[in-house]
Amino acid sequence: MADDRIPGIDPTAQPSGDGCADCLAGDGPGWWFHLRRCAECGHIGCCDSSPSQHGTKHARAAGHPFLTSFEPGEEWFWNIETDQYYEGPQLALPTAHPASQPTPGPRGKVPADWQLHLH
Template sequence: MHRLPASEPGKRECQACLTADRTWTRLVVCLTCGWVACSDESPGGHAKAHYEETDHPVVGALDPGSTWRWCYVHRRTV
């Protein structure tokens, strides 16, 4: 079993949405580097854009107590 290194989430806001004066539906955190971005359900979809730029494959929910994780490579929850 491969384990991802622990990363601390950044600010609980999507910087790309703030710059574009957009709102987000939900925020997720990159489990590789801690980058926080809006989810695919949000108009910007900046978390997926982060994956496409960096190849960081797994994001997690920022919701308190959530264990939800999404893998962009396999396009499924993990």
């Protein structure tokens, strides 16, 4: 049987939670615009438009090149080293935050002028 594993993507890695792990831990203002999932370890971070940009920061610090969306209805992989989109395997569920979670989120943490804080 051939090994179809893509280096930097672990389909069995579980998401670290429903929101940006770093924002929820108190690093930065505590809210995000969109969420990204590390395809290697499952770490959930905020997107590059978010104030803290934890998703890409994690990927670079950990040496994990692939991020994927953690937004409902989005299925793509982005390689931070090549700046290209890729197709990849189905990842362990869940593949998105709960639909009941607002975007931006989390509920109660997003400032009224949130658009002014995006990158």
